[in-house]
Amino acid sequence: MNVFVIRSPYCYLNAIEFKKKYNLEDKSCILLIGYLAVDSIDIQHFEKIVDVHDWQSVVYYPQNASVAFEEDSLESKRLFRFPGNKILFLQKYVKRINCALPPKQSVKRVILQNIDDYSFLHVANRLEPKTLYC
Numbered sequence: 725m726n727v728f729v730i731r732s733p734y735c736y737l738n739a740i741e742f743k744k745k746y747n748l749e750d751k752s753c754i755l756l757i758g759y760l761a762v763d764s765i766d767i768q769h770f771e772k773i774v775d776v777h778d779w780q781s782v783v784y785y786p787q788n789a790s791v792a793f794e795e796d797s798l799e800s801k802r803l804f805r806f807p808g809n810k811i812l813f814l815q816k817y818v819k820r821i822n823c824a825l826p827p828k829q830s831v832k833r834v835i836l837q838n839i840d841d842y843s844f845l846h847v848a849n850r851l852e853p854k855t856l857y858c
Contacts, residue, residue, distance in 0.1 A: 725752055725753075725754065725780075725826045725830040725831045725832060726743075726748055726752055726753045726754070726831075726832060726833045726834075726835065727753075727754045727756065727825065727826070727831060727833070727834045727835070727847065727851060727853070728742075728753060728754070728755045728756065728835045729756045729758070729834065729835065729836050729837060729843075729844050729847050730755070730756070730757055730758070730837045731757070731758040731759075731837050731838065731841070732837065733769050733770065733773055735837040736757075736770070736773060736774065738837075739755065739835065740778070742835060742857075743778075750777070750778050750779060750780065751780050752780065753778075753779050753780055754779065754780050754781050754782075754783070754824075754825075754826060755774070755779045755781070755782045755783070756783050756785065756821075756824060756825075756847065757770050757774070757782065757783065757784050757785070758785055758786070758841075758843060758844075759784055759785070759786060767784060770784070781824075783824040785820060785821060785824070785843070818846065821843065821846060821847065821850075822850060825847065825850060825851060826851075828850065828851045828852050828853075831851045831852075831853045831854075832853065832854050832855065833853055833854070833855045833856075833857065834847060834848050834851055834853040834855075834856050834857070835857045835858075836848060836856070836857065836858050837858075838858075839858045
């Protein structure tokens, strides 16, 4: 199993090139897409360019969760529908990511767009892949 974790449409193109270079089968690849939770334009771009038939599964998750729970605006609370409790929010965030991931024994490669992002690091630490690409 190969897990791609990306955030930008340009990295989606890189992911497709990576799949072709290593001759990876569609059924062996999972795509995790982080989108900006406070700006839904990001997810609209991805929905237009991502072909779900090229992947075993495609999972969207809010990338900038720290911004969403640090802001006190009504709009950010409405977007997430979580209470202001940061610990509870992070527990739900981690649980949602973990549910999307395959069993770590089946993962051969993890391909991360950004090693500095905490959610990308969580995926890498959780899966403990044989090979990690950044």
